Amino acid sequence: MGGKSDNGGTSGKTVVVLGGGLSGLSAARCLLELGYGVSLVEKRPFLGGRAYSFHSREVEMEVDNGQHVFMGCCTYYVDFIKALGAYGDASLQESLSTEVVRDGKSCKLASSPRLGRLHLIPSFILYPHIGFLDKLSVAYGLLRVRLTNRRKRAAQLDGESFYDWLRGHHQSERAIENFWNLIVLPTLNDDIRNVNADMALMVVQEGFLKGPDDSTIGFARVGLSSIAGVPGQRFIEDRGGAMLLGKAVRAIRLDGDSVESVELTDGSILRADAYISALPFDVLLESLPPEQAKEPFFAAAAGLSSAPIVGVHLWYDRPVMEQEFVAFLGSPIQWVFNRSRIQGDNGSPGQYVCISLSGAWDFIDRPKDDLRDLFTQEMRRLFPAARDAVVEKSLVIKQPEATFRCMPGVAAHRPSQATPIPNLFVAGDWTDTDWPSTMEGAVRSGVYAAEALASRV
Template sequence: MAQSPIVSERRRTALVLGGGLAGISAACALGDAGSQVTLLERRGFLGGRAFSFPDAESGWDVDNGQHVFLGCCSEYVGLLRRLGVLDQTSLQDHLSIPIIEGGRTGHLWSAPLPPPLHLAPAFMRYPHLGLMDKLRLAYGMHKVRWTNRAKNREALQQENFLSWLRRHRQTQRIIDAFWNLITLPTLNSPAEHVTADMGLMVFQEGLLRDRHSADIGYARVGLTALVEDAALAAIGEQGGEVRFQTPVLAIEMEGDAVAGIRTSEGLLQADAYVSALPFDTLLEMLPAQTSATCFFQGATALRWAPIVGVHVWLDRWVTDLEVVAFLDSEIQWLFNKSLIQGRPKDEGQYLCISLSGAWQYADVPNEELERRFVEELRRLFPAARDAQVTRVLVVKQRQATFIPDPASDAGRLPATTPVSNLFLAGDWTDTGWPATMESAVRSGNAAARAVDGWLENAKGASLAQALEG
């Protein structure tokens, strides 16, 4: 029978499906609000699509992809603070990114000035654009800052960001040397594949909101090590539990409510259910009649975009740069994992090459990618030409993030659903943010608030019925 809150002093219960950041944040928030939470995770570890794994050959914990957060990621930072692990991350005291083309290095950096003037010194000195393009870029940034996304949401959802940029006098050179430099890694797609609304959001929130909003942060340990033990402790302290190796087999319904979650352990029941599953997995778990409704069919509009990481270990240090972007190389962004994690130089150096929107690499054999990118490292860094490569590891995430294209707006479902006791979380839901760690945490917090409100309303209705009886 479908479960519903009853008038008693018993503790409210919630089942959270999925142990990624969305599920972790939902579970912690629900526990803090007084619910007894059980989190189900199909694998033997937490993290979802932001996890790490031990690589025996190198001796490192390897992230499934290079994840960063920005100074504007307030709810992700809040979760790390809630878990007591913020000190295991580092955050720039101001934005500073070296950008290299043809051996010439420019910098995107934030000056101690109020926005948008904090970027002006960097733009004036940026060597990869000529004077006229710098003036056009300044005009484009002005238009970005003052575009009212809320007022023009429908139109901005229908137009792609490339079209918007061209309408506002941005040349292909500016798009290549600046706009896509940021759009591609943050949205995992270039400007032509994303909505103008989402492209504008990235620059309004990430670069223009204040001078620290684009400061770059990283975990100084593996992503799983960063959150797993702390999340288990936080959920356990509230009387909840995490069940590993417990995949969801089906979401079973009775009427317009969830009756329970079918697992290998049987049917698990609770007052409320939060799905923090990927959009395609959610549709597979729902009964066919439910997933075929207009509400849930919206999620079929979402499509996946891949990310590829090429991890390279060398017997010596070849660069002191912590992070660097390239304009004239297949290497989009390079992260110095040895420096980020504070490892001594006598261990050699571990570099991570991050390739976003990586459709062109997803089906290339790993051996070919290893060869190409080691050669490219040696071309870009003279010190690498005499270094011995001790290990190369290619990690492909074919389903890394959804593509925020014009069709995606219909697929970003809200936290509440037509199923009375089913709530949604996940970076793909309607958070207003792209598919990032920040979006995942925001979605979990939003789902927890929705559950808490629903449980309180249902309790009040049940109490009224009991009093009337």
């Protein structure tokens, strides 16, 4: 494809979106709704980026690259899958309810929706994994979280670790391990010592202290590609957008101050009125002309780094758990999801479970067989029904660069969606969205990039 594409939409203006993860899909959706003509370029032959499912030859079925969870507060993500017509394939709890187990002692962390903002208090009073004095200090800590104006103190909070913030607010090691980390590890995919206070406060404020509807937990009941990648492609093509799958961006070329074209690795050239890069940060930096990549606005992204997630998928010959998902404290198993129940009973007598390991540095380099053995053993210890059950199939999926890290100082490395180049915009969960590395952050970045573009082009 050479020259300027002619699918100018109702505005007569064209945009090329680079990258078909959730941020690129979200940007493309908004641009099409705003009347732009859109072409989307994606390196892989399918869309969805870091949230996709694939057919595994090893286990002969479709599996997700990793268990993905969203919450009621993820309003842009929910709106996005609704627009794609895929919301019916997701489920969101009516009110938060999750079991948390430690040393054989189990409790339900559940909302009391009638209490409004105080919906978690009854459950918190009964929470058995911290003692009475720790409860008093956690209640004080939660109050301080609630009263903190993040915007006013953004720089200070961004520069401080959440662990230090908690210690400075009288939280004991036990309260940090058995309460705060239960929230932080899965949402920020990192050790509580390594995340900045600003992003952690944001998660606690938005996800747990706003209202019962914001705290609910949701997930796809179908493969991840069926909830975003496939309906996303349909949405774009049905509205006249052009889809260039299996085509990689090699270079973003500038003429003077503006982007003149994008060169793909097959040598083809794309031209448009404007461009949204929804590429990973390192790929964007490699694609820009070196002198632009060195500009502080873009170069700052080189300071971002990634955190791993490991998924251990086990297929048992019989049911081993009843719940849809359970969280564990004091066990290498952090969260285990009952995929058979989530996806609906397929008539099989067995059960498929997925163990999701966040901040998985201890596991990412270990041989897959070791991980399968370790977690099969641990499942036996934690679930009596797993003791006699046979693991018929297993699969370990390692995602070394699952999310970008929200370490102290990260804000300086996250650019706004409008760049100093007038016709180039950036999207991606790693851009400045005020959200951590999540589907919600990715979708928001796409919306913000499209809005910034519409105000300029």
